[in-house]
Amino acid sequence: xxxxxxxxxxxxxxxxxxxxxxxxxxxxxxxxxxxxxxxxxxxxxxxxxxxxxxxxxxxxxxxxxxxxxxxxxxxxxxxxxxxxxxxxxxxxxxxxxxxxxxxxxxxxxxxxxxxxxxxxxxxxxxxxxxxxxxxxxxxxxxxxxxxxxxxxxxxxxxxxxxxxxxxxxxxxxxxxxxxxxxxxxxxxxxxxxxxxxxxxxxxxxxxxxxxxxxxxxxxxxxxxxxxxxxxxxxxxxxxxxxxxxxxxxxxxxxxxxxxxxxxxxxxxxxxxxxxxxxxxxxxxxxxxxxxxxxxxxxxxxxxxxxxx
Numbered sequence: 001x002x003x004x005x006x007x008x009x010x011x012x013x014x015x016x017x018x019x020x021x022x023x024x025x026x027x028x029x030x031x032x033x034x035x036x037x038x039x040x041x042x043x044x045x046x047x048x049x050x051x052x053x054x055x056x057x058x059x060x061x062x063x064x065x066x067x068x069x070x071x072x073x074x075x076x077x078x079x080x081x082x083x084x085x086x087x088x089x090x091x092x093x094x095x096x097x098x099x100x101x102x103x104x105x106x107x108x109x110x111x112x113x114x115x116x117x118x119x120x121x122x123x124x125x126x127x128x129x130x131x132x133x134x135x136x137x138x139x140x141x142x143x144x145x146x147x148x149x150x151x152x153x154x155x156x157x158x159x160x161x162x163x164x165x166x167x168x169x170x171x172x173x174x175x176x177x178x179x180x181x182x183x184x185x186x187x188x189x190x191x192x193x194x195x196x197x198x199x200x201x202x203x204x205x206x207x208x209x210x211x212x213x214x215x216x217x218x219x220x221x222x223x224x225x226x227x228x229x230x231x232x233x234x235x236x237x238x239x240x241x242x243x244x245x246x247x248x249x250x251x252x253x254x255x256x257x258x259x260x261x262x263x264x265x266x267x268x269x270x271x272x273x274x275x276x277x278x279x280x281x282x283x284x285x286x287x288x289x290x291x292x293x294x295x296x297x298x299x300x301x302x303x304x305x306x307x308x
Contacts (some may be wrong), residue, residue, distance in 0.1 A: 001091075001303075002022065002302070003121050003122075003301055003305070004006060004298050004299075004301045004302035004305060006120075006121045006126065007117070007121055007258070007297055007298045007301040008298040010030020010117060010121055011117075011294050011297055011298055013120070013293070014044070014113075014116065014117070014199070014203050015294050016236040017199070017200055017203030017207070018203045018204075018206050018207040018210065018290075019207060020203075020204060020207060020276075021203060021204035021206060021260040022210050022211045023207075023294070024189075024204070024208070024209040025208040025209075025211035025212065025282060026139070026209070026221050027209050028100070030204065032207050032212070033058060034047075034208075034219065035205055035208040035209070037050035038201055038204065039205055039206045039266075040207065041197075041201065042198070042201050042202060042205065043166065044110065044141070044165045045194055045199050046194050046195065046197050046201060047111060047115070047165060047166055047169055047198065048165055048166075048168060048169030048173075049191045049192075049194035049195040049216040050115055050119070050127060050169075050170075050195045050198050051127075051131050051169040051170050051173040052169065052172060052173045052183070052191055053124070053127075053176040053177065053188075053191050053192060053195040054124045054125075054127035054128045054131060054173065055128060055173035055176060056176070056182060057124065057125075057128070057177070058206045059177060059178065059180045063128075064178070066129065067129065067132060068131040068253060069130065069248075070130075070132035070133070070238070070252060070256065071132040071135070071136065071182070073132075073243070073246075073248065073252075073256055074132045074133040074135075074137075074194065074256060074259075075136050075240050076242070077133075077135070077242065077256060077260055078106065078127065078136055078140055078268075079187065080238060080242060081105070081234075081235050081238075081239075081260075082094075082106055082144065083169060084105075084230070084234070084235060084238060085101075085102045085105035085235075086102055086228065088230055088234075089102045089105060089201075089223075089226070089227075089230075092226075093111075096278065097223055097281065099148065099273060099277070100150060100223075100268065100281055100282050101111055101114070101223050101227050102280075103145060103148055103268050104227050104228045104231065104265075104268045104282060104285050104286075105227055105231050105235065105269065105284075105288075107141060107264070107265040107268065108136060108137070108231065108257040108259065108260055108261070108262035108263065108264070108265060109262045109263050109264065109265045109266060109286075109290070110130070110133050110134050110137050110260075110262050110265075111134055111166060111202075111265075112204070112205060112206065112240065112261040112266065113172065113200060113202070113263060113290070113293070114130060114134065114258065114262045115127060115130060115131075115134065115202075116185040116203070116257060117258055117262070117263070117297070118130040118255060119198070119199065119244045120256070121200070121256070121258070122251070122255055123252055123295070125251070126137060128260075129251075129255045129256070130251055130255050130256075130258070130259050131170050131173070133255075133256055133259040133260070134170070135166070135167065135170040135297045135308075136224050137166075137265075138164050138166040138167050138170075139167065139215070141205055141265070145267075145271060146153065146271070147270045147274045147279075148258065149272075149274070150275055153246070153290070154300060157204045163248065164293035165265050173249040179269070183198070196197060197275060205291055207256055207278060209266065209286060209287055209290065210254070210285070210287050210290065210291065212283070213283055213284055213288075214284060214287075215284070215286030215287060217280070217284065217290065218284030218287065218288050219288075220226040221279075221284065223277065224284065224288060227264070227285055227289070228285075228288060228289055229291060229301065231263065231264055231289055232263065232289055232292060232296040232300075233300075233304045234263065235260065235285070236257060236260050236261040236300045236304075237300075237307075238255065240253075240257055240300075240303065240304050240307045240308060241307065243256065243257070243308065244307050246306055248267075248308075249260065250308050252290055253304070253308045254304055254305075254308065257304045257308075258297070258300075259301065261293070261297055261300040261301075262293060262295065262297070263286065263289035263290040263292070263293040264285050264286045264289045264290075266286050267288075268285065269282040269283045269286060
């Protein structure tokens with residue numbers, strides 16, 4: 001299943017939108033507080049609407065089975081990523097940087113970057129299956145991620161999961177799907193309008209991140225090159241090999257690989273701030289991997305079409 005040309009086309013569109021956000025941020029049209037507001041709108045309103053819209057399809061046992069398989073595979077892929085990342089990054093002597101390196105290798109921006117990409121290249125079914133990867137991401141970030149940064153099991157809280165908009169969105173969408181409840185009329189129009197904001201708002205937000213990043217400083221960090229290679233190339237290819245060995249059909253495999261191939265998740269910097277670590281370093285990793293992913297995403301989709 002070769003969607004590399006389609007991915008390249010969508011990446012070009014995303015690049016233009018990201019550059020627009022970059023310029024607006026440099027011109028101070030979008031301030032730092034403004035970017036936080038955009039992030040809040042995306043997390044609390046837009047992303048849940050994207051999930052609900054994607055799940056508004058007729059229930060069939062086949063789709064339910066495929067969705068369940070997507071959840072299981074997403075969990076296994078993350079477990080593999082966690083294992084590889086702890087091994088590869090163990091040589092970093094600085095404890096704080098080692099913690100950040102491991103986290104940034106594992107967790108991709110499968111929400112802000114992945115969902116718009118899946119929506120454009122794989123359609124609603126791609127978003128449906130990709131939401132499984134996003135849901136597993138959210139659960140692991142707020143369990144393993146918190147424990148990884150803080151080193152204490154006391155930090156783990158069911159409250160964090162229950163309050164997470166991404167988890168709420170997927171849960172609501174799943175309930176509607178399995179109960180076979182179809183939203184119609186003006187309500188569905190409203191959901192659709194909010195869902196359509198996902199790609200432009202997410203890309204503008206990424207552009208503001210790039211505008212505030214110190215890229216020259218980033219390129220002087222040795223760990224940057226390790227994380228970039230592992231996150232954008234090594235782990236996605238590892239996921240491809242894993243899915244190939246299991247004989248997973250092309251559409252599902254490609255959907256999960258695109259989610260796994262996204263750049264570093266922005267929450268890495270948020271967690272660093274939460275635990276009084278250097279926020280500049282993870283922010284730089286997010287920015288560099290976001291830029292380079294515009295080249296590696298089409299490449300990974302091409303390699304996936306050969307391997308899968």
